[in-house]
Amino acid sequence: MAQMGVESSFVDMSTDPSAVVKHLRPTTRVVWIETPTNPLLKLADIKQISTVVHQFDPKILVVVDNTFATAYFQNPLELGADVVLHSLTKYMNGHSDVVMGALMLNNEELYKQLFFLQYAM
Numbered sequence: 001m002a003q004m005g006v007e008s009s010f011v012d013m014s015t016d017p018s019a020v021v022k023h024l025r026p027t028t029r030v031v032w033i034e035t036p037t038n039p040l041l042k043l044a045d046i047k048q049i050s051t052v053v054h055q056f057d058p059k060i061l062v063v064v065d066n067t068f069a070t071a072y073f074q075n076p077l078e079l080g081a082d083v084v085l086h087s088l089t090k091y092m093n094g095h096s097d098v099v100m101g102a103l104m105l106n107n108e109e110l111y112k113q114l115f116f117l118q119y120a121m
């Protein structure tokens with residue numbers, strides 16, 4: 001991604017959720033949370049991180065990789081996240097016999113933008 005001009009920071013969100021704020025920049029567009037993490041099962045406080053990120057800039061998208069928890073145990077949209085991602089290849093499918101993913105949103109405009117990209121790309 002660096003070759004395409006995308007900068008990134010890696011932050012330990014499980015130890016200190018407020019550490020995320022120190023890494024936010026005026027150019028930050030996405031905060032990506034994986035919780036529980038694969039493979040160490042570390043947890044991040046989605047609600048606290050979403051709150052501090054959106055206080056910094058409401059336009060920053062908080063994306064949660066919810067693959068390990070599944071939608072059965074955790075709903076990040078209810079905790080303030082903007083986008084939820086699942087690898088459906090794993091628990092949701094159960095057999096690793098398909099490679100599939102899904103995004104969940106509660107924003108119609110963002111949904112239309114992503115749907116266009118899915119279709120066009």
Ligand SMILES: *Cc1c(COP(=O)(O)O)cnc(C)c1O
Pocket residue numbers: 034037038065067068087088089090099100101
């Ligand atoms: C495996 C995994 C992915 C990627 O899933 P694929 O369907 O294999 O692309 C993404 N996030 C987490 C947390 C995973 O464990």
